[in-house]
Amino acid sequence: MIEVEYLSKHYGSIAALDGMNFTVRPGIVTGFLGPNGAGKSTSMRVILGLDKADSGRATVNGKDYRDLAAPLHEIGALLEAKSVEGSRTARNQLRGIAATHGIGDARVDEVLHMVGLTDVAHHRLRTFSLGMSQRLGIAIALLGDPAVVMLDEPANGLDPDGIKWIRELLRGLADEGRTVFVSSHLMSEMALTADHLIVVGAGRVLADVSMSEFVSGASAGSVLVRSPQAQKLRGIIGADGVTVTSTSATELEVSGRSAASIGEIAASAGLVLHELATRSPSLEQAFMELTNSTVAYHGDSGTAHHAASTAAASTSKDPS
Known part of the structure; x- marks a missing residue:
């Protein structure tokens, strides 16, 4: 279980977290949704002890991350798939991490097979595509057979088969009674995968409800x-x-x-x-309806067309 209790975190005058408060429970897939700058990544970093909150607390199975005796066995996480040493092979990267917790090579080979990287286990990581790096990151997260799995944009870079695979993997982990916490901007995938949603904006929790409640609570279809x-x-x-x-x-x-x-x-x-x-209202429609007022960066969808039209008009008037 993950418990986030009234987290606040400022970067200068910017409030990345503004009293963030939620619980991620075992046995279900909990989706973590929000526009860019909403506080999702900062929350995950605080949970893992990578960032320190100004106030509040985040715990994994009732303890601060720094107090976990064997963190890989408690929580497996993927935040940055490409933050690895490129000269290592996939298998050696996993073996090095496994050695910190006394995890044997058999488990290394097991997770390589689980994520579909057995055939490239001896390839250098610098040769890996983004999708392959994502699979390796998920293998690292699963290495200690943790009760809690937290993944930030796990489908990033995956092909359609890979997206289907990660969906089934997340559902399978939840069915085993694990706590599964996943952040994603792929609304269609979240609609198929998540049982529960925590939706955030401007550093605050905007909704903490089941998927069905969230969608049905949107404007009528x-x-x-x-x-x-x-x-x-x-x-x-x-x-x-x-x-x-x-x-x-x-x-x-x-x-x-x-x-x-x-x-x-x-x-x-x-x-x-x-x-x-x-x-019926889609998850995307419900999400946009709830978070529109908290979006930090609004683009003008007509800008490119306007610019092209202006350029074309100018060209047509040019006597040369």
Whole structure:
């Protein structure tokens, strides 16, 4: 179990953590979500004793990390996959770390196989791709067979097969009763993997709920309607609290009415429906809705197009 109790951490005038408070429990996959600068990495570094909080406490299985007698057996972590000595081989990197805890070569070979690196175990780490380095980092995290596993962006650099593999690995670790804490910006993967979410922004916890509660608590979904008589239907389903948008001549997107209600209205009016599909809020939509006000860096999606258009206009006016 990981317990974070009212952590505060400032870098100058910037509050990286502002009373961060949460518990990560065993037996489930807990997703750690937040925009850039929200405090995710700082929280993980404090948990591992790499950064010192100004106030508050973070413990692993009831102890500060520095007080753990054999840390690799308590918590396995991946924060920076590329922070290794490039001249070493994958196997020797693991053997060196294993030796600090009296872990034998058999376990080294076991985790190499587990992460799919057996065939490149004797390759120099400088030759590893980002995806291979991620797999090695996960092998290091699992080396001591820890009860707690904490991974920061573990799918970074992995191909589709690798992403599927890490998803199944995390689920398997949780099913074994371990505490699994994973940070990721891949919302589609979090939606498939996490049971519980801790969502942070501006150094504070914004939500600490189950995945289902988080998504269902977002703004209501919509209903996609396809009909050759879409515009006639649009005229009779409108009401207070109902929003109807035409996405094409034959398609409508309706918010504020259920699919059943729309179907009954269409049937009463003798209108043909080709499709009637409920669109539930996605994890991404729920996340954006909650964290939008805490995002530190907003880009202008129209900037590149505007710049290109301006350049094209200038070129067309250039007599040369």
